[in-house]
Amino acid sequence: MTLLSVNLNAVAQLRNRRDLPWPSVTGTARVVLDAGASGITVHPRPDERHIRRSDVFELSDVLRSEYSETEFNIEGYPSEDFLELIEQVNPQQVTLVPDDPAQATSDHGWDFVGKGNFLRSVVQRLKRPDRRISLFCDPDAGEAGIAAAKATGADRVELFTGPYGACFDDAAEAERQLSALAVTCRAALDAGLGVNAGHDLTLVNLPDFQKAVPGVAEVSIGHGITADALLMGFAEATRRYLAVLA
Numbered sequence: 001m002t003l004l005s006v007n008l009n010a011v012a013q014l015r016n017r018r019d020l021p022w023p024s025v026t027g028t029a030r031v032v033l034d035a036g037a038s039g040i041t042v043h044p045r046p047d048e049r050h051i052r053r054s055d056v057f058e059l060s061d062v063l064r065s066e067y068s069e070t071e072f073n074i075e076g077y078p079s080e081d082f083l084e085l086i087e088q089v090n091p092q093q094v095t096l097v098p099d100d101p102a103q104a105t106s107d108h109g110w111d112f113v114g115k116g117n118f119l120r121s122v123v124q125r126l127k128r129p130d131r132r133i134s135l136f137c138d139p140d141a142g143e144a145g146i147a148a149a150k151a152t153g154a155d156r157v158e159l160f161t162g163p164y165g166a167c168f169d170d171a172a173e174a175e176r177q178l179s180a181l182a183v184t185c186r187a188a189l190d191a192g193l194g195v196n197a198g199h200d201l202t203l204v205n206l207p208d209f210q211k212a213v214p215g216v217a218e219v220s221i222g223h224g225i226t227a228d229a230l231l232m233g234f235a236e237a238t239r240r241y242l243a244v245l246a
């Protein structure tokens, strides 16, 4: 079974449109965990465009006090600020992503060979018996990339599914992306690494992904599930407003 970690970046981004506390990031975390999600993912970017530092601490408090079995997954580029945040919050999983601070969103995995020494030192600093380290991984990382990822001491890789998610209107390209993801996933599992996956996964593209790429331990999903939640929830919200106005 593949676990679902819900990424709350998009909820925080909506909240940040106004200087108001809704939609509530911690409130949404409670809703998705009560509905059966296994974890919460956030990617606090340096400009705080969505998740703020304060959200990370508030979420951590809620998860520890109310959902002790839940995994908190914090993603980000391992800057000194990020490493200190991880040391303070102590989440169960950290996903290291090679993002430039100005980047609009995550769009590539690590160069495991070129950045091997850097990643090894970061993994050594962050790794603890109760904390898993995962490394964001290109779909075509291949066996050499996976061997270098394994050599860093990380526990898992997270397959970057953005290129697959972008093929929503190109079935042939989606097939090619799935083949590459399956090869990299197999290589990671054979190397003894766990495998996560994420970026632009949706209700529509997840079934084919599940079939083509077996063995994935966890997917993290934010943008797609937020879009679905809006459409699935607007009818009920509208009815409630109308009831107030009647």
Ligand SMILES: CC(=O)[C@@H](O)[C@H](O)COP(=O)(O)O
Pocket: 007, 009, 010, 042, 043, 045, 075, 076, 097, 104, 105, 106, 136, 198, 199, 200, 222
């Ligand atoms: C792994 C990763 O870094 C992302 O998929 C991410 O969390 C998305 O970030 P944004 O929500 O900022 O686009």
Ligand SMILES: NCC(=O)COP(=O)(O)O
Pocket: 007, 041, 075, 158, 197, 198, 199, 200, 201, 220, 221, 222, 223, 224, 225
């Ligand atoms: N770790 C990837 C992730 O959280 C995916 O986020 P999104 O692309 O679904 O918003």
